[in-house]
Amino acid sequence: MKAVFRVDSSNFIGFGHLIRCLTLAKELRERGVECSFVCRDHPGNIAAKVIDSGFSVFLLERANEASALKGSDLEYDKWLGCSWQIDSDETNEILRVIQPDWLIVDHYSIDVKWEEALTKNYKKLMVIDDLANRDHSCDLVLDQNLFLDMKRRYDGRVNSQCLQLLGPKYALLQPEYRQLREKAKVRNSSIKNLIISFGGSDQSNLTELAFLAAHSFGREFSSINVVMPSASPFYNQVKKLIKPIKKATLYSDLPSLAPLMLEADIGIGAGGATNWERFCLGLPSLVITLAKNQKLVNNDLSKLRLIELIGDVETIKIEHVRAAIRAVLSRRDLAGWSKRCMRECSGDGAILVAGAILGITKK
Structure with missing residues (x-):
C-alpha cells in the first residue's frame, strides 16, 4: 500500500502542517504503508526533516512569485506560490508514476478543483483541514480542532459518504x-x-x-x-x-x-x-x-x-x-x-x- 502526502512548510506557512503529516506517515509506516511526500521548495522549508526520517521527498521547484494568484479573497490561495493548475499538473506527474492508494493533502490553498484534477492517479483522498472554508471531493476529512458547532462544520463541504474525523481526539501528536x-x-x-x-x-x-x-x-x-x-x-x-x-x-x-x-x-x-x-x-x-x-x-x-x-x-x-x-x-x-x-x-x-x-x- 502506498500513500503520498502533499504538504508544504516555510517561514510564512510555518512547520505545523508538515510535522503532523510526518507523524501520521510514521504511524502508517509502522503498519506497512510506503509513504512519500510532495513539497514545494519554499524559503525556510523543512523538507530535510522528512528525508532524515527516512521518507522520499519530491521537491517541486520554487515557484516564481509573479505567477502566484493575485487579487484572491483568501490569502491562503497564495500559499502554493503558483496557480492551483500549475501545482496540480506538477503533482500529477509524480502521482502518475507512484499510483498511490491514498493521496493525503494538508494545504490551505487546495480545494475540490485541485483534487478532481488528479483523480485518475490516486484511489482514495484524505484531506487534513482546519478551516472548513472550501469544498472537498474526499473519502476522509480530518479536522483536529474543537469548535462549539463541530458536528455541522463540514455540512455541504464534503459528500455524505465522506468519513469525518473531528476534534482533538484525532489530533496528530508526536508519540x-x-x-x-x-x-x-x-x-x-x-x-x-x-x-x-x-x-x-x-x-x-x-x-x-x-x-x-x-x-x-x-x-x-x-x-x-x-x-x-x-x-x-x-x-x-x-x-x-x-x-x-x-x-x-x-x-x-x-x-x-x-x-x-x-x-x-x-x-x-x-x-x-x-x-x-x-x-x-x-x-x-x-x-x-x-x-x-x-x-x-x-x-x-x-x-x-x-x-x-x-x-x-x-x-x-x-x-x-x-x-x-x-x-x-x-x-x-x-x-x-x-x-x-x-x-x-x-x-x-x-x-x-x-x-x-x-x-x-x-x-
Whole structure:
C-alpha cells in the first residue's frame, strides 16, 4: 500500500502542517504503508526533516512569485506560490508514476478543483483541514480542532459518504505526548515552572514579549524555559537577553516539546496545534492568537474554559501579558482546568487516523 502526502512548510506557512503529516506517515509506516511526500521548495522549508526520517521527498521547484494568484479573497490561495493548475499538473506527474492508494493533502490553498484534477492517479483522498472554508471531493476529512458547532462544520463541504474525523481526539501528536501522558500530573495552584513557546519562526517576536512579562514577576517563577527556533530572526536577540538570567533557559530546534511541557505548571504560547499538545499533558495555558485561522477556535476554547486567551498578535502589549500572568497566579482552580484539558486529547490521534485509513482501504 502506498500513500503520498502533499504538504508544504516555510517561514510564512510555518512547520505545523508538515510535522503532523510526518507523524501520521510514521504511524502508517509502522503498519506497512510506503509513504512519500510532495513539497514545494519554499524559503525556510523543512523538507530535510522528512528525508532524515527516512521518507522520499519530491521537491517541486520554487515557484516564481509573479505567477502566484493575485487579487484572491483568501490569502491562503497564495500559499502554493503558483496557480492551483500549475501545482496540480506538477503533482500529477509524480502521482502518475507512484499510483498511490491514498493521496493525503494538508494545504490551505487546495480545494475540490485541485483534487478532481488528479483523480485518475490516486484511489482514495484524505484531506487534513482546519478551516472548513472550501469544498472537498474526499473519502476522509480530518479536522483536529474543537469548535462549539463541530458536528455541522463540514455540512455541504464534503459528500455524505465522506468519513469525518473531528476534534482533538484525532489530533496528530508526536508519540512522545501519548507516552508521557501517563506521567503527567494534574496541575495545582503552585505555579513555579513556566514554558514559553510560539512555534514556527516567531516573526513577531512574541517570545521576547512573553519572557519580559514573566521575568517582571521576579521570584514567582523558579524556572522559565523558553523555546525558539534558531531560524527565527530574533533568536540571537532573545539568546542575549536570556543568557545572564540563571533561572531561564533557551532551547532551540527540539524534536519535541513534550518533556518540557511535562515539567511545566503553566504555558504561554500560540494557538493552533500546540493547544492539543498542552491539552494532552494537562498543561493550562495562556494563549496569543497568531493567525486568522486561529481566532475562531481560540475564542471557542476560551468559552469552554480550556485556555486563557490573552489577545491577538496584532494588538498585544506587554501589559496584557502581565495582567494574564497576574490573574493566573492567583487562581485556585488549576486542577479543574488541567483535568478539562486532559479529557479533550489523549494523544492517540495518529493511531486512530491510521486505523481509519486502513479500515476504509479494506472495504
